[in-house]
Amino acid sequence: MKHDHATAVLGTLACVDLDRWPIHEPESDAYARKLAQVRAALNEEGCSRVDGFIRQDYREAFDAEVGGVAPQAHFSTSSINPYFTPDDPSLPESHPRRRYSENTNGFVAMDRFPENGLCLSLYRNPAFQCFIADCLEEDALFTFDDPLAGVVVNVMKEGQQLAWHYDTNEFIVSLLTRKPQEGGAFEYVPDLRRPGDECYEDVEKVLDGKSDRVRQLSLELGDLQIFKGRFALHRVVKGKGERHTAIFGYAKEPGFIGRVQRTMKVHNRVTQAHIDAEARARNDGLAD
């Protein structure tokens, strides 16, 4: 992809450990080596830990910024199966589609973030965007036009969990800014299903705690995580103390704005931009 690195953007990269992750020099050998490492992990496991991405001396500032908006999170608790589908009594009780667990989502919307803060500056930084696109082997990625969903914080309070599930989005880019004192681990099972085959027996083993394929990703503060959750079942277990994660949303096409119903569910409100986008989408004759 084309890298256009005006020196102006380097200012907002001050928080990145450029010695370790030289995203400002995408033509360098060092960059190519690091990129190969991330791509290999994504291809093999659907998950890559971009370790120590944020410099040590900026980690506290990220925690302060994210921790500052965390009290504005909207929480919703529901009982989910891994597929977010309604119960199907025609199946046996042990079937993965009938296995429900408590799931709590807490999200802070992007408009709560300080406008020129660390999170939004990193999110909009062209070198950072190019790096993420390179990791995912995409020609380009674009920031959202959605006023609420571009960068969000996921807040997990003590005792809350994200139950086993698959993601509907193809990938997720996140940064751990606060870690529970204990627990709160991210667990995942690479390639548990594939297109056309849900592999229910293997999923059932995971849900029963009898699978030997479950992996734990031990994230440290300042680590980025790039994760493809469409085929890898995953969860975040309960922890002692709060867990904060900044999530950076990018799309393959410019102009992305989330749908009204989903935005209401996540943030409990919408903006005029969502209402206008919904009206435009309805006019294209498609069902969703």
Ligand SMILES: [Fe+2]
């Ligand atoms: Fe997920």
